[in-house]
Amino acid sequence: MTFYVISGSTLGTAEAAAESIVEEYNQQHPETPAKVLHSPSLEAIADATRLVVVCASYGAGEFPDSFYPLAQQIEKADKPFPQLEKLLLIGVGSSDYDTFNGAIDLLANIFAAKDIHPVATPAKIDIVETFEPDVAAVDYFNLHADEFLA
Numbered sequence: 001m002t003f004y005v006i007s008g009s010t011l012g013t014a015e016a017a018a019e020s021i022v023e024e025y026n027q028q029h030p031e032t033p034a035k036v037l038h039s040p041s042l043e044a045i046a047d048a049t050r051l052v053v054v055c056a057s058y059g060a061g062e063f064p065d066s067f068y069p070l071a072q073q074i075e076k077a078d079k080p081f082p083q084l085e086k087l088l089l090i091g092v093g094s095s096d097y098d099t100f101n102g103a104i105d106l107l108a109n110i111f112a113a114k115d116i117h118p119v120a121t122p123a124k125i126d127i128v129e130t131f132e133p134d135v136a137a138v139d140y141f142n143l144h145a146d147e148f149l150a
């Protein structure tokens with residue numbers, strides 16, 4: 001199993017959530033550790049069999065600047081993740097914006113166009129409601145871990 005947890009983040013919230021997921025998962029599964037990467041290139045993660053994406057929203061429900069290159073690479077590739085078996089998507093956003101968590105919907109659409117579908121409805125964490133978004137992200141991961149890791 002090649003398991004990456006990646007983040008699209010500007011101010012660090014999504015980044016911290018990705019790190020929390022990996023920290024807890026790696027403690028429980030030291031034999032098959034996950035790697036955390038922030039706004040990686042597609043080349044760096046193309047061998048993924050398991051992928052979790054934690055992504056914030058900016059602009060009008062768009063990706064953080066640092067995440068655009070990866071989103072474009074995925075969009076342009078015929079088969080961006082030839083070995084991918086399981087995907088989970090976690091959005092971090094604010095309900096103060098009309099385009100609440102727009103980026104995670106955008107990303108789900110990009111994956112869907114490649115016939116890649118997450119194992120669960122994408123999480124939409126609201127930083128207005130949730131004081132510990134990293135805990136909410138870990139909880140969502142744990143809720144779907146059995147199916148994601150099977």
Ligand SMILES: Cc1cc2nc3c(=O)[nH]c(=O)nc-3n(C[C@H](O)[C@H](O)[C@H](O)COP(=O)(O)O)c2cc1C
Pocket residue numbers: 008009010011012013014015056057058059060061062064092093094095097098099100101102127
């Ligand atoms: C300029 C700006 C634009 C934002 N636009 C949106 C948005 O369209 N939708 C949304 O859900 N959240 C939006 N947010 C809220 C961020 O997604 C939220 O603060 C998130 O926690 C940032 O994650 P990060 O710390 O990983 O960068 C915006 C925040 C800023 C500062």
